[in-house]
Amino acid sequence: MMTLLRREFTADVSLEQAWQHLARVERWPSWAKHIKQIDVQPLGELGPTSTGLIRLTNGIKSAFSMTEFNPGRNWKWVGGFLWLRIHYDHRFETVNPQQTKLIWIIEGDGFGVSVFGKLFAKIYNQNLTTAIPALIAEMNAGNGRPG
Template sequence: MTTVTLHATGPVSPAEAWERYARPARWPQWAPQITGVEVPGPRLAAGVSGRVRGPVGVTLPFVVESVDEAARQWAWTVSAGPVRLHLLHWVADGPDGGSTTGLRISGPAPVVVGYAPLAQLAIGRLVRPLDQRSAGQPV
């Protein structure tokens, strides 16, 4: 088991960054590895299970373990057969305004190390305005 912690800071407000997490339908807007999400409701809640869709139609089941709206923190477990990744996400005030988001990924070392660069790209996009991401601006 390996754990990696990632951070990204950008100009999007903490409230907006949190809403981008809290509403799974918005995940494809900022996470390039996600093309769709199947969940029973519009907002994250502890105990919710669903499926996240990635490139070439791959879908993976997940379960939301916890959600703390006040702390802007949530955790989920994503499965791929016997492999499980546990992901803990949070949003805080940025050091100079905007927001900082963090992600702690735990799971088998090859999967965690392989996923970390894509996760870093995604959380960098999470804290950037939509127009900067679509216009090819640096994330």
């Protein structure tokens, strides 16, 4: 497996608040403008058996299924890009009682991952460059703090 992308950022919310905010993935389009809609089964917060379908604004659809779920620490799901398998790890670390570091690690495997994985990472990184500040602002606003 090849690491394609790693992004780290801090939000001014507790780990529990960050987890709860992000575990409601159907609400991600409010800050991730490249996402049109996310459908998750079973409904509600993510869990160890969650599966879903992400519809992007460009019309692409990507199904995912949970492969690792450690409440308060991380969740990882796998989806596809072309013929590659893309693994999305969402990690949470307490900085202090009112700050949480989020670490998102994207890995890929499959034929041609060294070429097509890098292409995917470039596009995805551009989306995250816009989405992460919007997410931080949304989480901080929900905590009564300016974005």
